[in-house]
Amino acid sequence: MSQDRSKSDGTVGKALEILDLVASFRRPVRFSEVLERADFPKATVYRFIQTLTSQGMLSYDPDRQTYAPGIRLVRLAHAAWQQSSLAPIARPVIDKLARDVGETVHLAQLDHAQVLYVDKIVPGQPIEMYSQAGKVGPAYCTGVGKAMMAYLEADHLAEVIAQQSFHVFTEHTLASEEALRAELLDIRSNGYGFDREEHEPHIICVALPILTKRGRVLGALSVTSSTLRTNLAALEVLVPRISEAAAAIAQDAESWRFPDQPNTQSANTAKG
Amino acid sequence: MSQDRSKSDGTVGKALEILDLVASFRRPVRFSEVLERADFPKATVYRFIQTLTSQGMLSYDPDRQTYAPGIRLVRLAHAAWQQSSLAPIARPVIDKLARDVGETVHLAQLDHAQVLYVDKIVPGQPIEMYSQAGKVGPAYCTGVGKAMMAYLEADHLAEVIAQQSFHVFTEHTLASEEALRAELLDIRSNGYGFDREEHEPHIICVALPILTKRGRVLGALSVTSSTLRTNLAALEVLVPRISEAAAAIAQDAESWRFPDQPNTQSANTAKG
DNA sequence: TTCGAAGTTCCATTATTTGAAACTTGGTTT
DNA sequence: AAACCAAGTTTCAAATAATGGAACTTCGAA
Numbered sequence: 091m092s093q094d095r096s097k098s099d100g101t102v103g104k105a106l107e108i109l110d111l112v113a114s115f116r117r118p119v120r121f122s123e124v125l126e127r128a129d130f131p132k133a134t135v136y137r138f139i140q141t142l143t144s145q146g147m148l149s150y151d152p153d154r155q156t157y158a159p160g161i162r163l164v165r166l167a168h169a170a171w172q173q174s175s176l177a178p179i180a181r182p183v184i185d186k187l188a189r190d191v192g193e194t195v196h197l198a199q200l201d202h203a204q205v206l207y208v209d210k211i212v213p214g215q216p217i218e219m220y221s222q223a224g225k226v227g228p229a230y231c232t233g234v235g236k237a238m239m240a241y242l243e244a245d246h247l248a249e250v251i252a253q254q255s256f257h258v259f260t261e262h263t264l265a266s267e268e269a270l271r272a273e274l275l276d277i278r279s280n281g282y283g284f285d286r287e288e289h290e291p292h293i294i295c296v297a298l299p300i301l302t303k304r305g306r307v308l309g310a311l312s313v314t315s316s317t318l319r320t321n322l323a324a325l326e327v328l329v330p331r332i333s334e335a336a337a338a339i340a341q342d343a344e345s346w347r348f349p350d351q352p353n354t355q356s357a358n359t360a361k362g
Numbered sequence: 363m364s365q366d367r368s369k370s371d372g373t374v375g376k377a378l379e380i381l382d383l384v385a386s387f388r389r390p391v392r393f394s395e396v397l398e399r400a401d402f403p404k405a406t407v408y409r410f411i412q413t414l415t416s417q418g419m420l421s422y423d424p425d426r427q428t429y430a431p432g433i434r435l436v437r438l439a440h441a442a443w444q445q446s447s448l449a450p451i452a453r454p455v456i457d458k459l460a461r462d463v464g465e466t467v468h469l470a471q472l473d474h475a476q477v478l479y480v481d482k483i484v485p486g487q488p489i490e491m492y493s494q495a496g497k498v499g500p501a502y503c504t505g506v507g508k509a510m511m512a513y514l515e516a517d518h519l520a521e522v523i524a525q526q527s528f529h530v531f532t533e534h535t536l537a538s539e540e541a542l543r544a545e546l547l548d549i550r551s552n553g554y555g556f557d558r559e560e561h562e563p564h565i566i567c568v569a570l571p572i573l574t575k576r577g578r579v580l581g582a583l584s585v586t587s588s589t590l591r592t593n594l595a596a597l598e599v600l601v602p603r604i605s606e607a608a609a610a611i612a613q614d615a616e617s618w619r620f621p622d623q624p625n626t627q628s629a630n631t632a633k634g
Numbered sequence: 635t636t637c638g639a640a641g642t643t644c645c646a647t648t649a650t651t652t653g654a655a656a657c658t659t660g661g662t663t664t
Numbered sequence: 665a666a667a668c669c670a671a672g673t674t675t676c677a678a679a680t681a682a683t684g685g686a687a688c689t690t691c692g693a694a
Contacts, residue, residue, distance in 0.1 A: 102414070103413065106417050132684075133683075141371045142374070146473060159441045161471055164442050167438070170432060224438075225440060
């Protein structure tokens with residue numbers, strides 16, 4: 091599990107597996123710690139780490155002899171975020187939505203079987219992106235995750251479901267594929283879904299998918315709150331407004347074309 | 363030029379070269395466009411793009427048949443940004459500095475031969491990270507770039523200089539290695555450097571390196587303004603305050619240990 | 635000085651990548 | 665509607681690069 095990604099992607103897949111592994115520690119790590127967790131022999135792990143470091147995908151701290159994800163990733167993510175036809179376009183829409191409803195708004199996409207938050211707006215709070223965007227969460231027990239899954243085509247959904255852990259976080263967590271599939275049908279028929287404290291106690295949300303005209307899932311939008319302050323019925327009232335925002339984002343995302351910048355050189359390493 | 367990175371890094375290096383290439387277009391691209399620019403034969407480029415896409419390092423838009431940097435990068439960059447011992451630690455310091463001096467503050471690191479901005483604070487403006495952090499610029503004609511280069515050890519400096527383009531942006535741009543080296547000596551003896559409209563007209567800045575106790579370059583800090591509003595002498599007055607901030611960041615970065623989180627599972631693909 | 639753990643290198647074997655060419659697909663012209 | 669063309673995809677033997685067991689080097693601790 092979690093090997094699935096690299097199974098058939100040769101050397102590159104294996105190298106990226108090591109990269110993910112380093113990132114998964116959430117702190118700088120020594121070579122031996124990586125080795126311990128990796129499925130490859132010493133020399134192989136060593137060579138991958140060397141390569142990744144020389145490539146700037148990992149950074150090495152010589153004082154502490156530790157590796158961490160490298161800053162080249164920050165540059166690449168900048169490109170990813172800007173070019174993802176969702177996040178930059180959605181920004182003004184969700185900003186308005188957050189101010190409008192006075193609650194936290196999340197924008198998420200599916201990264202394989204996980205929910206990846208690509209933007210988050212807390213009304214009245216300055217935006218702190220890197221500390222928020224990039225976070226991942228489980229798909230089967232979050233509003234955005236379920237909203238997206240509800241609109242996937244059968245075989246893609248099967249893949250995603252197969253990778254869910256169904257770890258029980260709270261007494262409301264959907265703990266089985268059957269429970270989840272039933273919920274997804276429900277969401278699909280309503281057009282929106284809830285998180286009923288399934289991931290964290292007191293945290294509830296309404297979530298809607300962002301769909302293209304053809305029905306492809308682009309992402310999901312949610313309004314999050316707490317049972318200490320409000321309830322599901324009150325959140326449900328916001329659905330039309332969220333739906334409008336989701337439609338606006340989908341519309342913009344689909345019609346968006348990158349301004350045909352004459353070209354592109356100089357974005358890479360200095361050219362000459 | 364720009365090949366240097368992958369020269370000896372085998373398959374993984376080549377794949378990452380393709381990834382960089384796609385990112386360098388700054389817009390979603392078709393396979394044929396990538397092929398045109400790549401140094402590899404059709405089948406090879408094709409296979410790399412397939413692999414990268416299946417890995418989530420690239421995303422594919424089936425409607426438009428285009429590739430763009432994938433969201434997996436956003437997740438990885440999140441880890442990179444949080445773990446880089448600089449950016450998250452520096453945030454409160456530069457935030458205070460920006461408010462204190464009332465001008466824009468940049469925090470940058472070296473990504474190979476380029477300057478990579480990892481944070482930016484504009485006083486009185488909400489923070490919009492992904493749209494700012496991740497941007498790259500030339501090292502030889504920016505304040506932060508020169509400040510960092512001034513403190514590199516000889517051979518590393520030689521490598522970095524060899525990759526500068528010395529493109530002339532303005533009439534003040536340092537256009538040769540000699541001019542640059544002279545300037546670097548100057549900066550090193552002063553402890554700080556300027557950008558004298560070398561990159562963009564009217565844009566000036568003072569920049570200081572962020573150094574470990576042992577003298578290793580962690581990054582650089584700059585206060586940027588415009589000749590329409592102020593001048594170099596006025597910026598120079600801020601040096602002590604910037605210096606203090608740089609010292610504080612270096613101090614925090616060096617003493618910082620990741621809170622020994624018991625462990626780390628579940629950061630990767632769902633664990634089960 | 636000895637010991638052991640962590641990190642690094644070696645190199646014959648093995649598996650993967652390579653890329654020219656052939657093929658398929660989908661759209662456009664005659 | 666047939667022929668054409670460009671873009672994308674697959675194939676397969678040869679060439680190349682990855683593999684990993686084992687030996688070697690550091691470096692800090694006993």
